[in-house]
Amino acid sequence: MKNYLTLLIFSVLVFSCGPRERVSKEVFDEVNKTMEVKRVTDAEITQEAMIWGDSITTLAQKNLISNLQKAIEEGGLVYAIQFCNENASELTDVLDPSEGVIIKRVSTKNRNPLNVPDEDEAQILDAYAYNSEQGLESEPNIQKIENGEVLLYTKAIIFPGGLCQNCHGDPDSELSPDVLNEIKNRYPQDQAFGFKTGDLRGMWSVKMPKKSIVNRL
Ligand code: HEC
Incomplete structure (x- = not known):
């Protein structure tokens, strides 16, 4: 206009x-x-948001896993829990602060209360949960929010089992007593356990100002 x-x-x-x-x-x-x-058309902006969101979340995921593995090797699982708790920076490290992008992992079965989805995120996470219940795959998604000034990129996080089970698996059979204890102490409201391989664990949420997306084109 x-x-x-x-x-x-x-x-x-x-x-x-x-x-x-x-x-x-x-x-x-x-x-x-x-x-x-x-x-610059709307379609080009959406396409660029998808590419950018994919690359940000792929980098953040790599960063997170390699640091988590390092922490476990250095100090064991209990040490790694403290590390998860104090180092949200693995996610934000992949961003340039001047671009105003916000990255989060949200879940309805969250460990950290800060990872509850907001209204915009909850709608998409609901759709991902529905797909997961129906055995359908969820594709990454782009949604306009804040009057179209911000684009929200989301991607489902499917629980891979393995290493993750040590801290998010069955509390009776997969979490050791000291891990359980440490988690309960740090996160009294914890709901992020009992996941099985293939379950929907949550989703990535990346909020990108439209201006910053256009700057990339
Ligand atoms: C050493 C224990 C540990 C391991 C192993 C672990 N996590 Fe976590 N996870 C945590 C803790 C602690 C938090 C809360 C971090 C915070 O305070 O933000 C968390 C948070 C999360 C969240 C954010 C949503 C929430 O519940 O707050 C997701 C998603 C997640 N983990 C997925 C995974 C996946 C996938 C793996 C395997 C690659 C994994 N975790 C491995 C301890 C662990």
């Missing part, structure tokens, strides 16, 4: 000033800039 307005003002300027009036270079540059912005 703003682009059209600028164009309109531009046209009024051009046509109302008579043939001898020159349009300043600044006005020209401004119009050229808005024209460039206008040429």
Whole structure:
């Protein structure tokens, strides 16, 4: 809308000033800039958001797993729990603060109360949960939020079992007593246990300002 307005003002300027009036270079540059912005379509923005969200979450996931493995090797599982608790930075490390992107892992069976989905996230997580119950795969998704100023990228996190079971598996048979104890102490409201391989564990949520996406195009 703003682009059209600028164009309109531009046209009024051009046509109302008579043939001898020159349009300043600044006005020209401004119009050229808005024209460039206008040429970026919604579909291109959505596509770029998908590519960017995929790459951010893939990097964050790698970062998280390699640091988790390192922590377990260095100090064992109980030490690694403290490490998970104190190091949310593995996620934000992959971001450039100037781009204003927010990354989270959310779950309805969460360990950290900060990882409860908000309203926008809950709707998509519900759909992922439905798919999971029906045995269907969930694709990554892009949703416009905050009046279209922000795009929300989401991707289901399917529980892989293995290493993860030590801290999110069956509390009776898969979690050791000291792991259970440490988790209960740090997270009295913990619900993130009892997962089996293939269950929906939660989802990645990446909120990207539309402006930052357009800057990448
Ligand atoms: C050493 C124990 C440990 C292991 C192993 C572990 N986690 Fe976690 N996990 C935690 C802790 C502790 C938190 C809470 C972190 C925080 O405070 O943000 C957590 C949080 C999460 C969350 C965020 C949602 C929530 O429940 O708060 C997801 C998703 C998750 N883990 C998935 C996994 C997956 C997948 C694996 C295997 C790759 C894994 N975890 C391995 C301890 C562990």
